[in-house]
Amino acid sequence: YKGIDITEINYTTRDLMRRASEDSRDKPFIEYIPRNTTETFGEFEANVNRISNLLKEKYGVQKGDKVCTMAENIPELLHTIMAITSIGAVWVPINVMLMGESLRYIIDASDAAFVCVSEKYEKSVAEVLGNIGKSVELLPLIQLGKLAQEMSAESECPVGPDDTSMIIFTSGTTGFPKGVMHTHNTYIRTAVRGLEALETDSSDRIHVYLPFFHGWAYLLLLGALYHRCVMVMEDRFYGDTYWETIKKYKITQDHWTGTVPLNLMKLPKAEFETSIDLKVLGTFGALYDSMKERWPNISFQSLYGQTEHPFITEVPRDQIFPGSDGIPKFPDEILILDNEGNPVPQGETGEIVCRCNCGVIMKAYYKNEEATAKTLQGNDLYTGDLGMLDEKGHLH
Numbered sequence: 162y163k164g165i166d167i168t169e170i171n172y173t174t175r176d177l178m179r180r181a182s183e184d185s186r187d188k189p190f191i192e193y194i195p196r197n198t199t200e201t202f203g204e205f206e207a208n209v210n211r212i213s214n215l216l217k218e219k220y221g222v223q224k225g226d227k228v229c230t231m232a233e234n235i236p237e238l239l240h241t242i243m244a245i246t247s248i249g250a251v252w253v254p255i256n257v258m259l260m261g262e263s264l265r266y267i268i269d270a271s272d273a274a275f276v277c278v279s280e281k282y283e284k285s286v287a288e289v290l291g292n293i294g295k296s297v298e299l300l301p302l303i304q305l306g307k308l309a310q311e312m313s314a315e316s317e318c319p320v321g322p323d324d325t326s327m328i329i330f331t332s333g334t335t336g337f338p339k340g341v342m343h344t345h346n347t348y349i350r351t352a353v354r355g356l357e358a359l360e361t362d363s364s365d366r367i368h369v370y371l372p373f374f375h376g377w378a379y380l381l382l383l384g385a386l387y388h389r390c391v392m393v394m395e396d397r398f399y400g401d402t403y404w405e406t407i408k409k410y411k412i413t414q415d416h417w418t419g420t421v422p423l424n425l426m427k428l429p430k431a432e433f434e435t436s437i438d439l440k441v442l443g444t445f446g447a448l449y450d451s452m453k454e455r456w457p458n459i460s461f462q463s464l465y466g467q468t469e470h471p472f473i474t475e476v477p478r479d480q481i482f483p484g485s486d487g488i489p490k491f492p493d494e495i496l497i498l499d500n501e502g503n504p505v506p507q508g509e510t511g512e513i514v515c516r517c518n519c520g521v522i523m524k525a526y527y528k529n530e531e532a533t534a535k536t537l538q539g540n541d542l543y544t545g546d547l548g549m550l551d552e553k554g555h556l557h
Contacts, residue, residue: 165354171322172349173247173326175243175246177386182202185201185202191236193236194406195395195396198236205239209243212241212244212312215244215305218312222245225251228253228273229254229276230255231255231257231264231282231285232279233397234378234395236394238373242373246320247316247318251325251326251327253340256330256372257281257374261288261289265292266338268289269294270330271340276299322345325344325524329341339526339527341527343523347524348383350519351521352381352382354472354490355464355471356385359462367385367391367414368410368415368416370399371416372397390414403425403428404431417441419444422443435457439459440460441461443463444465467544470523474487474488474490474495485551487556488554490519492519493516495513497509498511498514515542522537
């Protein structure tokens with residue numbers, strides 16, 4: 162299996178979508194389970210372009226403007242995200258769990274001019290907008306889709322592949338969240354490299370339940386556009402109907418993160434789950450052995466990454482063992498350094514530093530030069546995580 166040289170990929174999200182729509186116009190792209198609807202690649206592009214034109218012409222959104230979204234997984238959210246980046250504005254996803262001060266902080270710290278929000282979260286957003294020192298316009302997502310029906314389905318894109326396309330805030334476990342800036346190119350390349358781990362091609366049907374405020378779901382959208390896959394989307398994760406959904410919609414690929422594998426392990430065993438043929442990429446750690454025992458037919462791929470650089474390592478398929486986060490994805494390297502910045506002997510613990518040779522690293526932290534200088538030194542990303550390399554070169 163020959164890998165894709167991601168350094169040769171040079172697109173904007175608009176280029177990516179246009180190419181997919183040109184050669185797969187009538188192929189289904191998004192099957193949305195809650196509404197039982199299907200949208201083709203061509204319809205997706207037309208919907209995105211209409212919203213692009215609406216944002217520009219009716220609301221005056223311009224290149225460089227920051228536009229937040231806060232919504233559950235609905236097709237209108239995907240149209241709007243792609244429209245924001247297509248017109249050269251900068252997308253800022255907001256975690257739907259946020260309320261009050263945490264929510265106000267993201268809108269304020271990103272200098273957002275607009276917040277596109279679904280009905281569910283309109284009240285939470287409206288409550289905090291008064292406490293921001295400048296005017297921020299609230300745009301109801303579903304209404305955007307309806308208003309956009311009058312607009313042209315053709316739209317031009319004033320940006321290049323190395324322009325900033327998004328600011329995604331880290332979970333902020335060690336203080337206020339930091340806004341990670343990515344370009345069109347860095348995220349598209351990351352998406353291609355992530356799905357490459359599962360040898361993705363146009364026959365794949367990818368299950369998407371991960372929320373779109375999470376970088377992973379957005380990577381699946383971009384990767385599905387690149388590989389011309391079908392995305393089978395739910396508004397959230399449903400454990401109790403999970404295996405029926407996989408079977409009914411003939412899903413070939415899924416992505417498990419956080420508590421998903423744990424939740425599935427706790428469920429009573431369904432008869433057919435052991436025979437399901439599925440490829441899964443995720444973060445499993447010590448669970449791997451018990452997962453393999455329960456689901457012998459599923460092929461699992463594990464990885465290590467961060468918002469700043471989402472796919473740093475992958476575990477080669479024949480080398481998965483508990484505790485391993487795999488080897489660096491070519492052409493990147495992993496260094497383990499002590500507090501003085503010197504490499505430590507094999508098997509000893511130090512800070513994980515990724516030497517990024519593939520051009521997918523974040524651009525910077527938004528308006529935070531101090532944190533950027535600490536984390537990014539040339540092509541070296543200082544992750545702040547501790548790890549060690551074993552004798553096989555695997556990261557733990």
